[in-house]
Each structure stands twice: as C-alpha cells, then as structure tokens.
Amino acid sequence: MNKKAILILIILLSILILTGYTLFQISKSRTFQFFGGLTARINTNQKVVALTFDDAPTEYTSEVLYILAEKNIKATFYAIGQAIEKNPKEAKAIADAGMEIGNHSYSHQRFLLKSQSHIDFEIQKTNQLIRDTGYKGEITFRPPNGKKLFGLPWYLTRNNIETIMWDVEPDTYYPGNVKSITNYTIQNTKPGSIILLHPFCGSACEADRKALPEIVDGLTAKGYKFVTINQLLEYEKSKE
Ligand SMILES: [Zn+2]
Incomplete structure (x- = not known):
C-alpha cells in the first residue's frame, strides 16, 4: 500500500470511529434525540418537582407506597411489562393509590437497532x-x-407518546449512600426537575428507599411541591 492509500484509510477509520462515538453519545443523551421531543426537566419558575421510580413493580412496592402515603404526595412509577405480569397485585396497588404509571418497556432490553414491530x-x-x-x-x-x-424515537413520535428522561439521578453518583443520595438530590433539584430513583430492587436499592422520606422532607422544607409527570408537563404548557 502506498502512503496516500494508508492516509485515506486512516481518515476513513477516524470518521467511522467518530460517527460511532457520536451516535453512542446521542443514544444516551437526556436532552436530544433524532425525532420528537425529549423531556429531562421543564422550564418553570414554580417550585414543582416530579419524583419518578424506575423498574416497578416488585415486592418493595408497598414499602414505597407507604412512604408516599405518609408524606401525602404523588409520584410516577415507570413499570416494566414483565414485572407487572409477575407482580399484578403490586401493580394494582400503585394504581389504587392514585399514583401515575408510565411505560418502561415490556422486557427492559435496549432498543438500539430494533424493528418497528418489535418496538410496537x-x-x-x-x-x-x-x-x-x-x-x-x-x-x-x-x-x-x-x-x-x-x-424508538420514530415510533414514539408517530404514536404521540412523550419520552421522559430526568435531570437529577443521585444513585448513579452515590450508589448505596443514603446521606449523599439525599444531599445531592436536595442540592441539585431546580424548579421543574425530574428526579430518578431506583427503589425497587433488593439490597442494592435499599439506600434509595431510605433516602426517599429524607428527600421529600428536605425539598418540602425548601418550598417544593411534588407533582406527577403529567402534572409537571401541564406547567410547561400553561406558559405558552
Ligand atoms: Zn430501568
């Protein structure tokens, strides 16, 4: 191979790697996708915040519902289809408690490179x-x-389904640490924030469950009101 061919090869490979890296970054972006909107938080001056819990329901559902009832607040539960099939009573308890339920897929697999019929x-x-x-x-x-x-964004846009991300994810930075999860959340929540917690697995999620009442108390003391995702989206719309 001559020098020119090697140079071209290096340039093409660099472009390929850069494209792959960019697509990977976009695939996990909380604020951008190729089709339709993506909500990580909303713009509002009102002190409203949405608590969201992923991977519901499991046997820890009643513990979480008990805390929310004690604090007299509503939250949004992103449920996995298979988990609802495994825990139908717990799923019904979430609905009965007047909580909001969102869709977190049926099998909790990644949606990269999946067909429209599979996504459907x-x-x-x-x-x-x-x-x-x-x-x-x-x-x-x-x-x-x-x-x-x-x-996935293509499917959701065509079917008018809102994609909800988050802007505060304490357990990613401080897994298992109740005090840090609590403090980080209280410090980083802004008006219109969406907080993501994972209170539904076993011992790995215990810190999230323990932090939950502390987070609610801390944000309430700062004047925040807890709303569900659909209530939060209304705050954005009412500004228009
Ligand atoms: Zn999940």
Whole structure:
C-alpha cells in the first residue's frame, strides 16, 4: 500500500470511529434525540418537582407506597411489562393509590437497532398491562437504560407518546449512600426537575428507599411541591 492509500484509510477509520462515538453519545443523551421531543426537566419558575421510580413493580412496592402515603404526595412509577405480569397485585396497588404509571418497556432490553414491530409489541403490550391495573391517566414512556437512537424515537413520535428522561439521578453518583443520595438530590433539584430513583430492587436499592422520606422532607422544607409527570408537563404548557 502506498502512503496516500494508508492516509485515506486512516481518515476513513477516524470518521467511522467518530460517527460511532457520536451516535453512542446521542443514544444516551437526556436532552436530544433524532425525532420528537425529549423531556429531562421543564422550564418553570414554580417550585414543582416530579419524583419518578424506575423498574416497578416488585415486592418493595408497598414499602414505597407507604412512604408516599405518609408524606401525602404523588409520584410516577415507570413499570416494566414483565414485572407487572409477575407482580399484578403490586401493580394494582400503585394504581389504587392514585399514583401515575408510565411505560418502561415490556422486557427492559435496549432498543438500539430494533424493528418497528418489535418496538410496537414492547410498548403496546405494556400499555395494556398498565390499563389492566385500572390506571386511567396518560401513559408516558421512559426508555430502559435511557437508551434510544432512531427506531424508538420514530415510533414514539408517530404514536404521540412523550419520552421522559430526568435531570437529577443521585444513585448513579452515590450508589448505596443514603446521606449523599439525599444531599445531592436536595442540592441539585431546580424548579421543574425530574428526579430518578431506583427503589425497587433488593439490597442494592435499599439506600434509595431510605433516602426517599429524607428527600421529600428536605425539598418540602425548601418550598417544593411534588407533582406527577403529567402534572409537571401541564406547567410547561400553561406558559405558552
Ligand atoms: Zn430501568
């Protein structure tokens, strides 16, 4: 190979790597996707905040519902279809408690490079399972692992389903640390924030469950009001 050919090869490889890296970054972006909107927080001057819990429901559902009832607040539960099938009573308890339920896919696999019919199954099957709990509100969607690229945003846009991300994710930075999860959340929440917690797994999620009442108390003391995702979206709309 002559020098020119090697140079061209190096340039092409660099472009390929850069494109791959860019697409990977976009796939996990909380604020940009190729089709339709993506909500990580909303712009408002009002001190409203939405608590969201991923990977519901499990046997820890009643513990979380108990805390919310004690604090007299509503939150949004992103449910996995398979988890609803495994824990139908817990799923119904979430609906009965007047909480908001969102769609977090059926099998919790990544949606990169999946066909439209596969995506349709994952979303519609889970929507049906959510409806079977008796839940009547609007159903928004949160991508499993926050991942999406072309197919998923395309499907959600065509079907008018809102994609909800988050702007405060304390357990990513301080897994297992109750005090740090609490302090980080209270310090980083802004008017219109969406907080992501994972209170539904076993011992790895215990810190999130323990931090939950502390977070609620801390933000309440700062004047925040807790709303569900659909209530939060109304604050943005009412400004227009
Ligand atoms: Zn998840």
